[in-house]
Amino acid sequence: MSKYQIKDIKGVIPALVTCFDENQDYDEKRQRNVVSSLISRGVNGLYLTGTTGECFVMKPEERMKVVEDVVDEVKGRIPLIVHIGAIGTKISIELAKHAEKCGVDAVSSVPPFYWKFSEAQMFNYYRDISASVNIPMVVYNIALAGAVGFNFIKSLSTIEGVKGIKYTLTSKFEIMRIKEEIGKDFMVYSGCDEMAIAGFSFGADGAIGSFYNLIPEPFLDIYKAVQAGDLKTAREKQQIANAIIMFALEWGFPLNIKAGMQWMGVDAGWCREPFGQFDKATEEKYQTEFRQLKKKLGVSGIPFLDKL
Numbered sequence: 001m002s003k004y005q006i007k008d009i010k011g012v013i014p015a016l017v018t019c020f021d022e023n024q025d026y027d028e029k030r031q032r033n034v035v036s037s038l039i040s041r042g043v044n045g046l047y048l049t050g051t052t053g054e055c056f057v058m059k060p061e062e063r064m065k066v067v068e069d070v071v072d073e074v075k076g077r078i079p080l081i082v083h084i085g086a087i088g089t090k091i092s093i094e095l096a097k098h099a100e101k102c103g104v105d106a107v108s109s110v111p112p113f114y115w116k117f118s119e120a121q122m123f124n125y126y127r128d129i130s131a132s133v134n135i136p137m138v139v140y141n142i143a144l145a146g147a148v149g150f151n152f153i154k155s156l157s158t159i160e161g162v163k164g165i166k167y168t169l170t171s172k173f174e175i176m177r178i179k180e181e182i183g184k185d186f187m188v189y190s191g192c193d194e195m196a197i198a199g200f201s202f203g204a205d206g207a208i209g210s211f212y213n214l215i216p217e218p219f220l221d222i223y224k225a226v227q228a229g230d231l232k233t234a235r236e237k238q239q240i241a242n243a244i245i246m247f248a249l250e251w252g253f254p255l256n257i258k259a260g261m262q263w264m265g266v267d268a269g270w271c272r273e274p275f276g277q278f279d280k281a282t283e284e285k286y287q288t289e290f291r292q293l294k295k296k297l298g299v300s301g302i303p304f305l306d307k308l
C-alpha cells in the first residue's frame with residue numbers, strides 16, 4: 001500500500017540513477033547502497049526509472065526489479081514516484097500496476113513518443129493508465145519526449161488520477177500559470193536543476209532531477225531558503241550548484257553523474273550501452289579539472305566537493 005499522499009510528496013527528489021555492473025547487468029547491491037546513502041543525506045523522495053535512471057535501455061522486468069529493491073530498501077521512509085513511461089500503453093499499464101502493487105506512492109510518465117502521436121492519442125494513453133491504478137499519475141513534460149503545451153496540460157489535468165506534472169522545461173513561468181489556472185493542489189515538480197530556484201519561486205512543490213543524486217545539499221538549502229523568503233541565500237546556493245552543473249554537463253549525461261558519485265565514494269556502477277564509459281585518462285583529467293574548480297569556488301559543506 002502506498003503510504004504518502006501526493007500533497008506530501010515535495011522537496012528535493014533525485015531522479016535516481018539505476019546501477020549496472022561492469023557486465024551491463026542491473027546491480028542490486030550498488031542500487032541499495034546508493035538509495036540508503038541518499039536517504040542519509042536528507043533527500044525528500046525518489047523518482048525511479050526515469051531519464052536519469054536510463055529506463056529506455058532497460059527491459060520492463062528489469063525496471064520492475066529496480067522498483068522492488070528500492071521499495072524494500074526505503075521501507076516507507078520517503079515517498080517514491082515511479083516513471084512507468086513506455087511507447088505502448090499496455091507496457092506502461094503493466095509497469096504501473098506492478099509499481100502500485102509494490103506500494104509506491106505515485107506513477108509518472110512521459111507522453112508516448114517517436115510516432116508523433118496526436119493529442120487525442122496521448123490523452124487516451126494517460127486516461128487508460130490512470131484508470132488502471134489507484135495511485136496518482138504525474139505527467140512528465142520534457143523536450144526529449146516532445147514537450148506538451150499549457151492547454152494540453154490543462155486538458156490532461158481533467159483526467160481523474162492525474163494529480164501533477166514534472167515540468168522539465170525552461171519556461172518556468174508556466175508553473176505559476178498551472179497553479180493559478182489548474183489549481184494550487186495540482187502538484188508541480190520542477191525539472192532543469194540549474195533553474196530550481198526559478199521553479200520553487202514560481203510555486204513548484206518539489207524538484208526532480210539528476211544532479212540531486214550528486215549534490216542534493218545546495219538544493220535542499222535552496223528549497224528551504226525560497227520557502228523562508230530568503231532569495232539571497234537561494235541565489236548563492238544556486239550559483240554554486242550551477243558552477244558544478246555547467247562544468248559536468250560538458251562530459252555527457254548520465255556518465256557525469258555516475259563518475260562524480262564514484263569520486264565521492266558512492267559507487268553507482270556503470271551506465272548501460274550505448275552511453276559508453278570514460279577511459280581512465282579522461283576521467284582523471286575531469287577529476288583534476290574539478291579539483292581546480294573546487295579551489296576556485298572555495299566553498300565547503302558540499303560532500304561531493306569536500307571529498308574530491
Ligand code: MN9
Nearest residue numbers: 051168191192193194209210211
Ligand atoms: O529534469 C533532467 N533532465 C534531463 C531532469 O535529463 C534532460 C535534469 O535533471 C537535467 O539532467 C539537469 C541538467 O541539465 O537539469
